[in-house]
Each structure stands twice: as structure tokens, then as C-alpha cells.
Amino acid sequence: MKSLENKSIPYKIYLTEEELPRAWYNVRADMKNKPAPLLDAETMQPITAEKLGTVFCEELVRQELDDTTAYFEIPEEIRNFYKMYRPAPLIRAYCLEEKLNTPAKIYYKFEGNNTSGSHKLNSAIAQAYYAKQQGLKGVTTETGAGQWGTALAMACSFFGLDCQVYMVKCSYEQKPFRREVMRTYGANVTPSPSETTSVGRKILEQFPGTSGSLGCAISEAVEAATSQEGYRYVLGSVLNQVLLHQTVIGLETQAALKKYNIKPDMIIGCAGGGSNLGGLIAPFAGEILRGEANYQLIAVEPKSCPSLTRGVYRYDYCDTGAICPLQKMYTLGNGFIPAASHSGGLRYHGMSGVVSQLYEDGLLEARSVEQTSVFAAAEEFARCEGILPAPESSHAIRVAMDEAIRCRETGEEKTIVFGLTGTGYFDMMSYGKFNDGVMGDYIPTDEELQAGFASIPQFPGNEI
Amino acid sequence: MKSLENKSIPYKIYLTEEELPRAWYNVRADMKNKPAPLLDAETMQPITAEKLGTVFCEELVRQELDDTTAYFEIPEEIRNFYKMYRPAPLIRAYCLEEKLNTPAKIYYKFEGNNTSGSHKLNSAIAQAYYAKQQGLKGVTTETGAGQWGTALAMACSFFGLDCQVYMVKCSYEQKPFRREVMRTYGANVTPSPSETTSVGRKILEQFPGTSGSLGCAISEAVEAATSQEGYRYVLGSVLNQVLLHQTVIGLETQAALKKYNIKPDMIIGCAGGGSNLGGLIAPFAGEILRGEANYQLIAVEPKSCPSLTRGVYRYDYCDTGAICPLQKMYTLGNGFIPAASHSGGLRYHGMSGVVSQLYEDGLLEARSVEQTSVFAAAEEFARCEGILPAPESSHAIRVAMDEAIRCRETGEEKTIVFGLTGTGYFDMMSYGKFNDGVMGDYIPTDEELQAGFASIPQFPGNEI
Numbered sequence: 001m002k003s004l005e006n007k008s009i010p011y012k013i014y015l016t017e018e019e020l021p022r023a024w025y026n027v028r029a030d031m032k033n034k035p036a037p038l039l040d041a042e043t044m045q046p047i048t049a050e051k052l053g054t055v056f057c058e059e060l061v062r063q064e065l066d067d068t069t070a071y072f073e074i075p076e077e078i079r080n081f082y083k084m085y086r087p088a089p090l091i092r093a094y095c096l097e098e099k100l101n102t103p104a105k106i107y108y109k110f111e112g113n114n115t116s117g118s119h120k121l122n123s124a125i126a127q128a129y130y131a132k133q134q135g136l137k138g139v140t141t142e143t144g145a146g147q148w149g150t151a152l153a154m155a156c157s158f159f160g161l162d163c164q165v166y167m168v169k170c171s172y173e174q175k176p177f178r179r180e181v182m183r184t185y186g187a188n189v190t191p192s193p194s195e196t197t198s199v200g201r202k203i204l205e206q207f208p209g210t211s212g213s214l215g216c217a218i219s220e221a222v223e224a225a226t227s228q229e230g231y232r233y234v235l236g237s238v239l240n241q242v243l244l245h246q247t248v249i250g251l252e253t254q255a256a257l258k259k260y261n262i263k264p265d266m267i268i269g270c271a272g273g274g275s276n277l278g279g280l281i282a283p284f285a286g287e288i289l290r291g292e293a294n295y296q297l298i299a300v301e302p303k304s305c306p307s308l309t310r311g312v313y314r315y316d317y318c319d320t321g322a323i324c325p326l327q328k329m330y331t332l333g334n335g336f337i338p339a340a341s342h343s344g345g346l347r348y349h350g351m352s353g354v355v356s357q358l359y360e361d362g363l364l365e366a367r368s369v370e371q372t373s374v375f376a377a378a379e380e381f382a383r384c385e386g387i388l389p390a391p392e393s394s395h396a397i398r399v400a401m402d403e404a405i406r407c408r409e410t411g412e413e414k415t416i417v418f419g420l421t422g423t424g425y426f427d428m429m430s431y432g433k434f435n436d437g438v439m440g441d442y443i444p445t446d447e448e449l450q451a452g453f454a455s456i457p458q459f460p461g462n463e464i
Numbered sequence: 465m466k467s468l469e470n471k472s473i474p475y476k477i478y479l480t481e482e483e484l485p486r487a488w489y490n491v492r493a494d495m496k497n498k499p500a501p502l503l504d505a506e507t508m509q510p511i512t513a514e515k516l517g518t519v520f521c522e523e524l525v526r527q528e529l530d531d532t533t534a535y536f537e538i539p540e541e542i543r544n545f546y547k548m549y550r551p552a553p554l555i556r557a558y559c560l561e562e563k564l565n566t567p568a569k570i571y572y573k574f575e576g577n578n579t580s581g582s583h584k585l586n587s588a589i590a591q592a593y594y595a596k597q598q599g600l601k602g603v604t605t606e607t608g609a610g611q612w613g614t615a616l617a618m619a620c621s622f623f624g625l626d627c628q629v630y631m632v633k634c635s636y637e638q639k640p641f642r643r644e645v646m647r648t649y650g651a652n653v654t655p656s657p658s659e660t661t662s663v664g665r666k667i668l669e670q671f672p673g674t675s676g677s678l679g680c681a682i683s684e685a686v687e688a689a690t691s692q693e694g695y696r697y698v699l700g701s702v703l704n705q706v707l708l709h710q711t712v713i714g715l716e717t718q719a720a721l722k723k724y725n726i727k728p729d730m731i732i733g734c735a736g737g738g739s740n741l742g743g744l745i746a747p748f749a750g751e752i753l754r755g756e757a758n759y760q761l762i763a764v765e766p767k768s769c770p771s772l773t774r775g776v777y778r779y780d781y782c783d784t785g786a787i788c789p790l791q792k793m794y795t796l797g798n799g800f801i802p803a804a805s806h807s808g809g810l811r812y813h814g815m816s817g818v819v820s821q822l823y824e825d826g827l828l829e830a831r832s833v834e835q836t837s838v839f840a841a842a843e844e845f846a847r848c849e850g851i852l853p854a855p856e857s858s859h860a861i862r863v864a865m866d867e868a869i870r871c872r873e874t875g876e877e878k879t880i881v882f883g884l885t886g887t888g889y890f891d892m893m894s895y896g897k898f899n900d901g902v903m904g905d906y907i908p909t910d911e912e913l914q915a916g917f918a919s920i921p922q923f924p925g926n927e928i
Binding site: 014113117382383384385426428431435 | 474475476478480481544545547548549559577578579581618621622640641642643644645647648649650843846847848849850851852887889890892893895896899
């Protein structure tokens with residue numbers, strides 16, 4: 001058995017705590033074509049730091065708007081928090097390789113070894129830190145399934161910040177486990193829409209029985225942040241600042257590969273809002289941009305929410321409520337909502353501006369996969385590698401396995417690296433559907449896509 | 465801030481994969497007073513290997529009965545599986561120390577970094593391996609909350625063994641998440657009592673609406689094992705073999721401490737059936753038994769199920785169904801059932817024979833704690849150390865924190881090591897009760913204990 005041979009490369013490569021990255025990497029500094037500036041939703045002009053600062057923390061605004069500084073030092077307090085769950089292991093999938101009988105070498109960077117269960121904590125702790133530094137009392141945010149809310153609750157409890165989470169009402173009721181994790185970390189969790197904001201009250205008046213939406217929860221969280229003294233709003237994906245913090249994933253991966261002199265051929269990540277993918281690939285994209293190396297970079301998205309593979313590159317609102325700034329990105333339209341039968345995550349209508357620009361410039365390719373094939377890959381992976389992956393992460397597993405199987409057929413000994421962003425412990429109802437054989441696939445029709453595109457704001461240069 | 469200083473000892477001490485123990489340690493070999501032999505439930509005589517072999521795998525029977533061999537080599541295939549989630553980190557609780565403002569140094573061995581969420585996997589993989597070696601088709605077991613069943617499902621899927629789990633019906637219905645994890649790993653999960661066994665059918669006939677019990681599930685699992693060709697029954701705690709496999713916890717802890725020249729003063733573990741506690745303390749107890757060192761070893765149990773602190777040292781059945789062998793142990797009586805309001809785990813009526821004998825001989829002390837104080841400790845720990853602990857594990861956290869607070873008062877710089885056996889992701893309803901302030905404490909009265917003791921079999925030398 002191959003997995004029983006003595007290994008020159010361990011199952012898990014752990015960097016030491018001293019080797020933890022000391023700075024985040026801002027890939028925009030190396031991009032010739034910079035992502036387009038954010039637009040103010042009121043004026044449709046590039047947004048100012050001052051305007052952004054009414055919603056976000058000062059230092060985070062600085063990070064958001066800076067596209068020339070290549071490295072941002074990671075403050076010592078954030079690095080110390082990172083040490084509680086980082087460096088994250090880069091794992092050699094010896095057992096999966098053997099099961100697939102492939103000559104490919106497969107590695108995955110595992111971000112699930114923390115209570116939030118995903119990479120979200122990497123940015124949550126940074127955002128909470130800067131809020132604390134600014135002397136704020138607390139932060140507000142929205143959460144759907146609760147992964148981001150959990151990460152933020154953990155981060156705020158560490159720094160003694162108040163954490164107000166607006167949780168989409170149907171999730172609040174159907175996912176009590178996530179809600180209780182957040183409460184255990186001291187967060188104040190409010191089902192949205194609620195009576196605590198004027199926008200919430202207005203929606204409740206109009207639609208008394210509504211079970212809420214992410215767009216509505218964002219609106220409530222932003223109102224709560226701007227109407228309370230000493231509060232700001234924080235967001236878990238899409239933004240440049242979030243992608244910047246997530247580069248700790250890619251930097252560690254790069255360092256671990258270098259430590260064992262491993263040269264990857266392809267790097268694969270799943271893509272929802274794009275923060276984990278962007279964080280994973282940024283340092284490698286940087287090498288390509290600087291002409292130092294070449295890699296095949298692959299984004300994987302669900303066929304049911306195919307922003308890169310079937311979307312358009314336009315300015316669009318980051319939120320369905322159209323109150324946040326506009327970003328130029330690959331988008332299906334802020335009005336696009338994936339089918340309810342889609343349970344595999346990655347439901348965001350758009351894509352990080354940085355990821356979109358890299359894709360537009362051909363540095364990154366994109367593939368879309370059907371959810372039943374994603375769950376099949378997840379199950380096969382779990383049964384030999386032990387880890388039960390999140391459905392989101394399993395999109396990357398699917399394509400990594402497909403590539404490894406292709407190597408079996410061609411005989412190529414490629415080195416594949418993929419990002420395993422989190423665990424699926426809170427997704428067991430979706431796994432249950434798959435186990436019971438009642439999970440379907442859903443691919444939006446061209447007409448449905450056109451209807452989504454219609455929600456993209458039309459102005460000169462932005463027409464569909 | 466203390467946690468911001470440069471540290472000579474890292475947050476997490478990871479052994480290399482080469483440093484993973486090569487043999488399990490059998491503490492019985494160093495015990496002058498050996499645990500009393502198991503008794504055959506039919507003959508009340510010491511049980512024979514042949515008789516045990518009808519229920520358990522051959523090699524496991526050998527391990528169960530051998531009280532003179534000090535080390536059992538860990539087969540290469542088990543070590544390779546261990547490498548997927550071990551060596552487990554020994555973590556310095558810098559943040560907890562700072563929060564408690566204590567001069568004590570606190571370390572914890574974290575066993576939760578695997579999908580089963582606990583140390584159970586350490587023995588599950590060993591038991592599955594020996595079943596495979598023996599050429600069996602599969603194994604059967606029972607599970608309550610599902611932790612052990614999950615670990616066994618993972619292990620069986622790795623070796624391609626059939627895994628039949630009898631899950632107490634009320635858990636099957638109330639804990640669909642755990643059920644689906646097991647199914648995702650390919651296990652066949654049957655709500656117990658069921659129509660698949662004669663004992664199940666009999667119980668259903670007598671009590672048509674019953675929601676099941678662990679005793680009934682054990683009976684079904686044993687019947688399923690003995691009535692199918694090529695099947696054996698496996699158990700997740702209490703037995704000597706399980707405790708033996710769990711010594712990988714203590715051996716790694718010992719090695720990590722030695723690597724950094726750390727000398728612990730006390731070692732604390734939670735105690736249900738005793739396998740994690742026994743595995744953690746065994747190598748340290750061995751040092752004491754051989755006169756090489758001295759440590760304060762502390763078992764922590766719930767006040768609602770106080771087998772060590774209020775039980776009696778007698779022969780008793782390992783199962784409530786009285787079909788398994790009898791073991792001499794500290795017990796509350798096989799008929800004792802902790803109050804339904806007890807949600808903190810560790811509900812077993814007895815205690816591992818090895819742990820019981822060490823306690824009887826004064827090598828180990830025991831403390832009992834109330835569940836609200838356990839959840840309060842869990843929450844405080846989670847908020848500063850990040851990890852959301854299982855309620856079971858949190859019994860050890862409670863006493864470790866109490867000891868650290870005592871050090872703050874006395875100024876002693878003690879070094880405290882405790883076992884953090886798992887994560888609480890599937891225990892959020894219990895956390896919810898605590899968060900809502902509706903969790904109570906329960907201490908059995910002397911009369912209730914007497915009623916439990918009445919279920920202990922009475923024979924010469926075993927009277928109450």
C-alpha cells in the first residue's frame with residue numbers, strides 16, 4: 001500500500017509559530033490592471049475614505065482603498081491570536097491519492113481547525129482588532145448560515161467588543177446550533193427583520209410573515225452601526241480588506257511548499273464572494289504577475305450560482321439592498337437568488353473585485369460544478385481522509401479529484417494544491433439529503449440569468 | 465499584556481510524526497495490585513479468552529486479558545491513520561492564564577481536531593484494524609449521543625468494514641446531525657429498539673412506544689454481532705483494551721512535556737467510563753508506580769453521576785442489560801440512571817477497572833462538580849482560548865481553573881496539565897439551556913444512590 005511507505009514528506013506540514021507570516025500581501029500592488037474603484041451608491045462617483053469611514057473602521061478603509069502598498073504588517077496581537085489556531089497544516093492527501101490510484105500528488109491547506117469551522121476567523125480577528133484600536137464599543141454584521149457571525153463573535157469576545165449579529169430569521173429558527181455558538185461567545189443575535197431598526201420595522205409592516213433575507217439583514221446591520229455611537233459595520237467577504245487578511249492562507253501555503261521544495265502545478269479554490277480563493281491564490285498570482293513563476297489557478301463555483309462562468313463584468317451593488325457601494329465585478333445581478341434547492345453554499349451573486357480582475361486578465365480560470373457531484377466528492381474525501389468537509393470547500397475537492405483522475409489517465413505526475421476552507425459539521429441536513437438520494441441539481445436558464453442581469457444598475461459604460 | 469510577550473514555549477507544542485508513540489503502554493504491568501479479573505455473567509467465574517472471543521476480536525481479547533506486558537506495538541497501519549489527525553497538540557493556555565491572572569502555568573492536550581470530535585477515534589481505528597486483520601466482514605456497536613458511533617464509522621470506512629450502529633431511538637430522532645455524519649461515513653444506523661433483532665422485537669412488543677435506552681442498544685448490538693457470520697461487537701470505553709489504545713494521549717503528552725523540559729505538578733482529566741482519563745494518566749501513573757516521579761492525578765466527574773466519589777468498589781455488570789461480563793469497579797449500580805436534566809455527559813454508572821484500582825490504591829484522587837459550574841467554565845474557556853469544548857471535557861476545565869485560581873491566591877506557580885477530550889459542536893442545545901439560564905443542577909440523594917446500589921449483583925464478597 002502506497003500510504004504505508006515511509007514518507008519523505010509528512011502527512012501534515014506544520015510551520016512553526018515563528019514562521020507565521022508577519023505581513024499580509026496586497027496583490028493589487030503587483031497588478032498592472034488594478035480593480036476599478038468602488039462607487040458611492042448615492043453619487044455614483046469613486047467613494048471617498050471619509051464616506052467609507054462612516055460605515056467601516058479607519059484602518060480598514062485605508063486597507064480597502066490602498067492598491068499600491070504590497071505588504072501590510074500583521075499587528076502582534078493579531079499574530080498572537082492566529083497562534084491559537086495557526087499556522088494551519090498543509091496536508092498531503094496520501095490516502096486520497098491511493099484511493100484514486102493517481103500519479104498526481106495532492107495537497108490541501110486545511111482552514112477548519114478552529115471553532116468557527118472555516119477561514120472566516122482570519123479576517124474577523126483583524127477587523128475586531130482595528131475596531132478595538134479605534135476605541136469603538138462594538139461592531140455589527142449580518143449572517144446567513146452563521147459561519148461569519150460565529151467567527152466575528154469569537155473575535156469580539158477575545159477583544160471585549162460588543163458584537164451585534166443580524167441573523168436571517170429562517171436561519172435563526174432553523175439553525176439554532178449556530179445561533180447558540182454565537183451566544184456562547186457573548187454575541188447579541190437578533191433575528192432579521194427585527195423591531196430594533198427602522199428598516200426592519202418597515203419590512204415587518206409590509207411583509208408581516210417574512211422569514212428574512214441577507215439583503216435585509218445587511219440593511220439592518222448597517223443602520224445599527226451608523227445609528228449607534230461607537231459602532232461600525234463589518235463584512236466577511238468580497239471586500240479588498242477581507243481578501244488582504246485571507247492572504248495568510250496563501251502565504252503559509254507558499255512557505256510550507258518552499259520548506260519541502262514542492263513546486264505546485266495548479267492551485268484550486270472554491271469561490272463564493274472570493275475571499276478564501278483570493279487569499280489562497282494571491283501570493284501565487286503575485287509570482288505570476290512579477291514573472292517569477294507560472295501556475296494554473298482555478299476558481300470553482302456552483303453551476304447554480306455561476307458568477308464567473310456565466311456572469312458579466314460590470315459595476316453592481318455588493319448587497320441586494322443596494323445601500324453598499326458598487327463594485328466592478330463578475331456578477332449575476334444583485335437581484336439574482338440561486339434556487340432554494342441549492343444547499344451547497346457559495347450563493348453570493350457577485351465576486352471580489354480583485355478576483356474578477358485577475359479572471360478578466362486571464363491569470364485565473366473558472367469552472368462550475370453540480371452540487372450532487374460536489375457532495376459525492378465530499379463523501380469520498382471524508383471516507384479516506386477523515387475530515388468531513390464543508391459543502392463550499394467540497395467544490396474545490398471535486399475539481400482536484402477530477403484533475404487527479406485525469407492524471408491517472410494521462411500518466412502525468414502533477415502536483416495539485418487545493419484549499420479546504422472548512423468543516424461541514426453544521427451542514428448535516430444537506431448531507432442527509434444527499435444520503436437519502438433526494439438532492440437535485442439546478443442550472444439557471446438563460447432567461448433566469450437575463451432576469452438577474454436586469455437588476456444591475458444601468459449607466460453609461462455599464463450597460464448589459 | 466502577558467500573552468503578548470515573546471514566548472520560549474509555543475502556544476501549541478506539536479510533536480513530529482516521527483515522534484508519534486510506537487507502542488501503547490499497559491499500566492497494569494506496573495501495578496502491584498492488578499485490577500480483578502472480568503467475570504463471566506453466566507458462570508460468575510473469571511472469563512476465558514475463548515468465551516470473550518465469541519463477542520470480541522481475538523487480538524483485542526488478548527489485549528483485554530494481558531496484565532503483564534508493558535508495551536503493545538502500534539501496528540504501522542494504525543500509526544499511519546493516526547498521522548491524519550495526530551500527534552495532537554499540547555497547548556499552553558496563555559490567554560486563560562492571563563484572564564485568570566494566575567501564576568500557574570496551564571497546558572491542555574487537545575483531542576478534538578478530528579471529525580469524530582473526540583479522543584474516541586484513537587481506539588475505534590485500532591478496533592477496526594484488528595477486525596480487518598481477523599478477516600471479519602464488519603462490527604456492531606451501540607451509541608447514545610453518537611460520538612463513539614461516529615468514530616467507529618470513520619474507522620470502518622477507512623478499512624472497508626461494514627459498520628452497524630444501534631443508536632438509542634430518542635437520540636436517532638433528536639440528533640439527526642450525528643446520525644447523518646455516521647451515514648456519510650457509510651455506517652448503517654438503526655434506531656434501537658428495532659425489528660432487526662429478537663431482543664429488539666421483544667422490547668417493542670412489551671413497550672410499543674419506547675424511545676430506547678443504551679442498555680437495550682447494547683443488547684441489540686451484541687445479538688447482531690453474534691448472530692451474523694464474520695461480525696464482532698466493539699465498545700468505546702470502560703474496557704482495558706480501550707484504555708490501552710487511549711494511552712497514545714498520555715504518551716504524547718509526556719513526550720511533549722519532556723521536549724520542553726516541563727515538569728507538571730498535576731494532571732487532570734474528566735471521567736465517564738474512564739478511557740480518556742486512563743489513557744491520559746497511565747504513563748504518569750506508571751512513573752509513580754515505578755518510583756520515578758510524583759504527580760497529583762485528578763479525576764473529575766459530574767455530581768449527578770458520581771461513581772468514584774460516592775460509588776462502591778464492587779463487581780457489577782458493565783451494561784444495564786446485564787449480558788456483558790462483570791467488572792470490579794467503582795459503580796453506582798448498573799440500574800442507576802442520572803437525572804434527565806443532566807446534559808453534561810459522563811452518564812456511565814461505573815468506571816474502568818484500571819482507573820478504579822488506581823483510585824482505590826490512592827494514586828488518583830477524584831472530585832465531582834455541578835453542571836452549571838462546568839458550563840460556566842466551558843464558556844469562559846471558549847471566550848479566551850477559542851476552542852468550544854465538549855461538556856464532558858469541560859469538567860476537567862472547571863477543576864483546572866479552580867486550581868489556577870487557588871494558585872493566584874497562594875502565589876504558587878504550579879504547572880497544571882488537563883485533557884481537553886473534544887469539541888462541543890453537537891452539544892449546542894445544552895449550551896443553549898445554559899445561555900438561557902434554565903439549566904439546573906442535580907445531586908442524587910442518599911436514598912437514590914441506595915436504590916442504584918440495589919442493582920449490583922449480590923454474591924459472597926460482593927455484598928453492599
